[in-house]
Amino acid sequence: MEWGFWLAQAVSGLAGASALFLTAAGLTLVFGVCRIVNFAHGSFAMVGAYVAVTLLPPLLAWSPSLSVFLLGAVLSALAVAALGAAVELLLLRRIYRVPELFQLLATFGLVLVIQDGVLQLWGPEDIPGPRAPGLGHGVAILGERIPAYDLFLIAVGPVVLALLTLLLRATRFGLLIQAATRDREMVAALGVNQALLFTGVFALGAFLAGLGGALQVPRIPASGGMDLPIIAEAFVVTVVGGMGSVPGAFLASVLIGLLQAFGILAFPKITLVLVFLVMAAVLMLRPQGLLGRPEPPARGAIEGLAALPPPSPPLRALAVAAILAVAFLSDDYLRKVATEMLVLAIAAFSLGFLIANAGIVSFGHAAFLGAGAYAAALLSVRAGWPMEAALAAGPLFAGTLALLFGAALARMGGIYLAMLTLAFAQITHAVAFQWVELTGGDNGIVGVRPAWWASDRASYLLLAAALVLPAIWALRRVLSAPFGVLLRAARDSEPRALALGLPVVAMRVAAFALAGALAGLGGAVFAFSRGSVDPTLLAIPQSVDLLAMLLLGGVQAVAGPLLGAVALHGLKDAVMPLTDLWRLFLGLAILLLVLAFPRGLAGAWRRA
Amino acid sequence: MTILLVENVSKRFGGVQAVAGVSLSLAPQEMLAVIGPNGAGKSTLFNLIGGQLPPDSGRVVIAGREATRLPVAARARLGMGRTFQIAETFRSFTAQQAVEAALLAARGAPFRLFARAFGPHAAEARALLAEVGMEEAAATPVSTLAYGDVKRVELALALAAAPRLLLMDEPTAGMAPAERGALMRLVRGLARGRGMGVLFTEHDMDSVFAFADRILVMVRGAVIAAGAPEAVRADPAVREAYLGKAGLAAALRARRHG
Ligand SMILES: Nc1ncnc2c1ncn2[C@@H]1O[C@H](COP(=O)(O)OP(=O)(O)OP(=O)(O)O)[C@@H](O)[C@H]1O
């Protein structure tokens, strides 16, 4: 390989890093001041891209010059800033005091709403952006043709960093941002108009995200699926850089950008895995991130849900009776639905266990559901394993994956862990999507057949019940065993648990592995029921469905997550045929739930 | 014989030197009080000893073992227990369950998946609650207890591990005067009976002078006086520190009103 080739890789990586930095800087500023992790920040970048591809062509037709191009990009970013201000005023302002879990969920509701909004306004097709006038050509360096626009983007990063630094150091607004990031109470006590400060910062953050999205359009078309990959990368960058630190975000985005560009050479299919490994390594050495302050806000557990209650015998009989009735008295359609409900139930239960008892909020639990499904499907179809062995391998693989993830990152705790679970799930999804030779890419793996003795729907339902129900009951036993009880104790008070000598981090890792394995069992059962697996199974929306089930069903009642699974499934079946706006509907429902019951639903939630 | 040895520990937060070169030692059975005005650095000192914060410099030795860099849980296994200025308890449990959980934690085996958690230590938990005067509230959720009661449950949680060294940061805050004496008497009884060393802070001077064997006075991070209660009471530097503060407060009041 030649020098020119390496240079081209580096330029491409750094150009991507610039756009990523803009978005991540906005996220980190907002978190520093408002202490809210905005899951919709990637959606803002996406809106910026869409506004830019709409605004730029007429502007450039009027006057094709670079300055008009830049003007268009800034106008797009301003439109996003206005959207951000509106979101802050209408939504976030009301939820600064609710438990973190609900804040995260509310901003996720926003992600869903914006996804459908963008789909309605701009349609499902990707829209390529215009080229930047004067920068459409390639520059020959070391015999390699380097896009001029990439070179321009590389310059944008440091320029924006310099402007932001100036803003933070030399303006009153900037000094207030810095002061609030260091000590919020102090700024409030000094009589600063906090409401205005928060709105301003949020608008600034949205502006940066919008600019990041708008400036990308000459390289990458605007598309409806870009929000989640962007937010996942931005999460990694802000956590690695140090939450609240703008220079940290710059450093981390350059690191991640280069890693992706050069990782392609070493591990073409799994660059993202490399990113993840580097992130884990950085965080092991410096939990506060590269330039984060040494003592990050220590929040070991996220509050929000009451702990799952211990098991209750009568319901077991009821569940068994219901399954038998469906297996012997109904038709194949209902048997299939019942099997899938069992799958969702164990996935939701295991997630409920993590959230409510361990205080670990995972926005990527579907990654383990999917990992179990893929492991079982691959072993069955590609390696020819018998169904029984493949079913056993699913939870083992998912549990191991969860163990590795937990061991790398469980020390982070709280909100950081929630962000990293999302990033991790996004990476898992990308691997399933991109590693076409192994996973079949978008099409997934088809032809996953059960063994002869379980090949009719009734037998398979009975098999699924025989696997899933005991697993759920075993998990419920764990809740009232020393492990479950002490996990909950550590959720209530990490300082107390540590002062009593409990290995809190190791316990959380074990909880993560256990929950991952159980979700993986569900996934393996699912693979043979559906007959195929594809990447949607481990995509973020699937993870959100699981969270929505918990939100709908609550975890206070023994059957809560199960009822939630039934309710969500039913709702989807009822709503989807009527309208395409399922995500809008779900997103609004989540927002309404959080706004209407900031202290929780029907006593199912703990103190605010 | 010392259960705790602290040598010259310091901690700075930005511009604030919260703890400035503090040394102390504590013997089994001894009750050592750290007093000082608000912001003197008492809680920070406790957090340096307890492992909640790393010191910038200095050394902490617990039961003869170098512990300066040990994590909190490892210090607990050396026999250190503590209570916090703002009580740290298990809010989603009843008082009885919380103490049972603490006993489980202290006995190890946190990874047992199928044994019963509640029950095996019930009698012991009840006895501990009775010791801190909370047997009546055994079935009450910790989240609904009055603050003084929460502090007593917290003490029971700390005692569940049978510590040889107990740190208590303002143990009687939020209690009625009569209850304070009872609680401190209990702790002194345990110190003498079990040979436990106790390091505590208190704003209630009656408790301090009645129960401390020795007193350490901190002002702005540094120790300005140490010794037996009577000697400390008579120390002019201590008088000045407290009176000086009172004088300053009076001056501020005068200025605000004038
Ligand atoms: N985590 C922290 N970050 C920054 N400053 C801190 C931190 N903890 C304590 N301080 C500062 O260090 C100094 C000592 O605080 P500390 O809480 O140790 O005092 P204290 O003697 O326990 O006071 P009190 O009697 O009010 O409990 C104070 O100025 C305080 O503001």
Ligand SMILES: [Mg+2]
């Ligand atoms: Mg204190």
